[in-house]
Structure formats: C-alpha cells, structure tokens
Amino acid sequence: MPIYECRKCGQTVESSSMPGCGSCPKGGCHSWMILCNRPGNTTWQCRKCHKTLNCETIPGCGSCPGGGCHSWVRL
C-alpha cells in the first residue's frame, strides 16, 4: 500500500487510497501526497529532518520541515 505524507504537518500514513481530510494540527484538512508507492525493506533517511522511511525505491519529494523536498539517502 502506498505511503502518504501530509505536506503541512509531515504525518505519514499507509493507505490503499487517498486518506480522508482528517484533522491536521496545522489547521484544516491534511494535505496528502504520495511519498512511496512500494513500501519495502530498503530504509531511507532524510539528511535534513532525519525522517526515516522503508521503501523499495527512493521516496518522493514530500515536504521537508527543513525546507523544500526531503533529501533521501539510503541507509
């Protein structure tokens, strides 16, 4: 199942379809976008915010609290 990330609060959730609005701590709805289409055994870490994610292929840009895209490196 794809992993989605909220571009406002950075919360991640695994879901087969776009998750619902929910309640974003930054206000209003979460703003979901796909971070990883194929979760797997490869661990990636963002050099800027140190978030980690298990994904077969390099995760998407997402929204890094450090600014701009996450900067993924394979662990």
Ligand SMILES: [Zn+2]
């Ligand atoms: Zn959110």
Ligand SMILES: [Zn+2]
């Ligand atoms: Zn980051």
